[in-house]
Amino acid sequence: MTTPPPGLSTPLLTPTDAEKKALLDARNEEEIRLLVAQMQKAGALGFDPSTHVKGVITAVSYASSPPTVSLQISGDTTTTITGVRIMNNFTPVTGQTVDIRKQGADIVITGHTADVSGTARGQVGSGWIKATLTNGSHNGNSNGDVYYRLKLDDGSWKVQWQGGWAPEGSSIMIDSGQALPERFWPKALRSVPAARQVSTATSVVFDFHTDGRVVLTGHTYSTSASTVSGDVSFVSIGGSGFTSVNGSHTHIDGGGFATTTSGGHDHSVNIGASHDHGFYGGAHTHTAFWPAWVSLNGVEYFL
Known part of the structure; x- marks a missing residue:
């Protein structure tokens, strides 16, 4: 028994375990009655349940905002539903078999049922398209034919x-x-580095233009002959030490012998002696070999 609060003369009794259980059962029964009443009122539930069905994509609207697709549901090839939304990391392709979530009148595609090999190229549903080349050939360095595809990455193409x-x-x-x-087509020029035949240079750049052209840049398009121009600053030994002389000179003639214009000289350098083997004041170029191949593996750009 507890002490009664002010104003009450009759003490309060603590409910027994049986009384507590009875109160809880009554409360639960009331909640069940309310739920049943709601279900009867709605016919089944108080909301439209979510159901899953299968469908096939018949068309894709890539440029719409948001992107949508047209599809046929559950094998029905006579009725096409348009304007169907997709998840922001799902890339729709015409011909794909997809899982569709339907709730009331709302329909959204949740994913693509794998229906081709994971290494498939050019097959319906894979999304890969074989490139039509203007110049050169496919399968450079046995890397396979050139393919490309569109992907939706967190809502961005x-x-x-x-x-x-x-x-x-x-x-x-x-x-x-x-x-x-x-x-x-990208909204602006996209320049992306790519691997190339390792000779003189190890990488090139693909320029993806806003009109659908793809052009290789980033290396010198010429033969492998090297060119040097300008004043050459070199050091030769003299009576009082090292001197720098401007002007061109050669060390090997056509027969492979050393030649000079001023007699014997020595290019050995004592420790601590100042000397220069660089170029002085003149421009020079080192042209690169044409690459026998370039790789597009790993190349990608956002629109």
């Missing part, structure tokens, strides 16, 4: 590439006559 290209003397891989479809 980007283009991925793979394969190898053999330039065969041209810097233009894809020209305006074979330009990429418009949905692959």
Whole structure:
């Protein structure tokens, strides 16, 4: 028994365990009655349940905001539903079999049912498109044919590439006559580094233009002959030490013998002696070999 609060003369009794259980059962029963009443009022539930069905994508609206697709549901090939939304990391491709979540009148695609090999190229549903080349050839350095595809990455479109290209003397891989479809065009020029045949240089740059052209840049397009121009600053030994002399000179003649214009001289350097083997005042170039191949594996850009 507890002490009664002020104003009450009758003491309060603590409920027994049986009384507590009875109160809890009554409360639960009331909640169940309310739920049943709600279900009866709605016919089943107080809300439309979410259901899953299967469908096939028949068209994709890449440029719409947000992007949407058209599809046919549950094998029905006579009725096409348009304007269907997608998740922000799902890339729709015409012909894909997809999982669809439907709640009331709302329909959204939640994912793509894998229906081709994970290494498939050019098959329906894979998204990969084989590039039509203006110059050169596919399979550079046995890296496979050149393919590209569109991907939705957290709501932003980007283009991925793979394969190898053999330039065969041209810097233009894809020209305006074979330009990429418009949905692959970037909003501004995209310059992306790529691996190349390791000779003189180890990388090049692919320029993806806003009109669908793809051009190779970033290396000198010429033969392998090296050119040096300008004044050469070199050091020769003299009676009072080292002196720098401007002007061209050669050390090897056509027969492989050392030649000079002023007699014998020595290029050995004593420890601590000041000397210069660089270029003085003149420009010079080191031209690069044409790459026999360039790789597009790992190349991608956002639109």
